[in-house]
Amino acid sequence: MVDTSRSPTESSGFSRKLAALIIIIYAVVTLIPITWIILTGFKSVTSSITYPPEVFFEPSLEGYVNLFTTRTRQSQEYLEALPPPETWYEELVRSREMVIAGPSKFFGRYANSLIIGFGATFLSVFLGALAAYAFSRFKIPLKDDLMFFILSTRMFPPIAVAVPIFIMYRKIGLGDTHLGMIILYTVVNLSLAVWLLKGFMDEIPREYEEAAMIDGYTRMGAFFKIVLPQATTGIAATAIFCMIFSWNEYAFAVLLTQFNAQTAPPFIPTIIGEGGQDWSAIGAGTTLFLIPVMIFTVVLRKHLLRGITFGAVRK
């Protein structure tokens, strides 16, 4: 029997299966690097540098131990004179003829990433929501020009403004501080936040807040009690985009911070073991660093397009 119910845009079963097959192959290939680095985090140092690369290996937490500690090599006699190890990680380190000297900087850098990421996200979404509401609802002179001005600030190469910011921050005492980085990332994120949130606010009917104002709310009150709760989805999507940017940012972090406020991206490349980079520790650090972003991506998938194009493309 001839199938006549098929709409002209729908492809035949075979071509659909072929498309699915090619896409699956692409997805598998494109995920190999990420999978590999996650696997490497669970390898021992020796197993991370074997050739041919080992796909099946004995899992080890050496990478994670190395990531969180600094170690010193000791002689056999010294190790034998020590009291027996109290923890599994001490035992692991001693089996490599080393002792733990102290914690590494990774935890601090990760904490900095969290503090700066959440701080900047909160500030940019809050300020962005205020501005977006004003642009969405009120008559503002030169509105389109102001909106374009806000967008254009994202086009400047970061290095072009890094030197002036460096000098300015040093003068006012914001150099290498959390607050300084929070303000900087807030500003970089603001353009995205304003553009995205304006799109979401435009979709909330004005009648809601007008009704509230007739009921006795002030404009401010209506904004906080009526409009913001309505925009929750938009705010969440915007927040995640701002978070991903601040979490991944590298250029400003490496140029403007050194000890106090440095985030994880400039730190991960500097994880070095004996005789070169410690790939299992880098794998471990990368994995811990990637997990939040992967979760966000899954949560975010419906808003992806709007976010990455400043709302220029609507799905």
Place this chain on the structure above:
Amino acid sequence: MKNKIIHKAKGLSDRAVAWIFITPTLLLLLAINIYPLIYAISMSFTNFYANKLGKEIKWVGLKNYAKILGKEAIWERMQITASFMFWTLLLQAIIGLSLALLLNKKFKGNELLTTLIVLPMMLSPAVVGVFWTYLYNPQVGLFNYIVNFFYDFGSFDMIGSSTLAPWAIVIVDTWMWTPFTMLICLAGLRSIPNYLYEAAEVDRANRLQQFIYITLPSVLPFLLLALLFRGIENFKMFDMVVELTSGGPGSATELASIQLKREAFEKWKTGYSSAYAVILFVTIFGFGNVYVKVMNKIKDR
């Protein structure tokens, strides 16, 4: 009339609220974005060194600009940047569009696969650069192993060889950002109304004709938009390449923005590097403007 009375009676006027809401954003942008930019432009006419703050700053006019434009180095870096942009944009356009066309055929698991394919794009470029140095490692790298598995080239070093290194960064950038082109093309494809195809079917247009006369023209503006965004980003490209090759070997992958960073933060030639930054900025703005005009013309057609 009635509305006005309500506003007067309760709280601030709308105009006051509008300015209270916008001012913090504008002030922050002015302080952290515009002020540094003006500062950089004015420094570009001086011989200022940021590591010698006590030294007298001398006005040198256009000397920095003349010096930069007169040097071979900047043209070399521009060429490296241009070829990096050409190959990444070309590959991302072809692969991204093809993937979008395939994903547009609605099959089972479509949404899950899209999410998985998009993952590389969400990662930190610097961290991506680091772990690709591991994959490219000539002794133990997985990339080298897989390539040699299919065809035995013997030992090769993607990062250490000046002929392969430019391709090393093109591959990583393409791996990371093809999903971006794909997503935007997919949005374009999904926005094509069904009746266009139905009308074409009535006119007995075959599949190929439908593709050439309906699908391609509708998706083209979206593809061009994606390439604009990628073009601007890749012109500024810094983090991934710094961590992957740090511009080497020699200067084989030293993109303009990497050289800019060296002048500004290693040699501390603030005046000189500010002039360099302004030149790069003007270049990207110029090209961007022309591109947008061409893009709008294509869209209007």
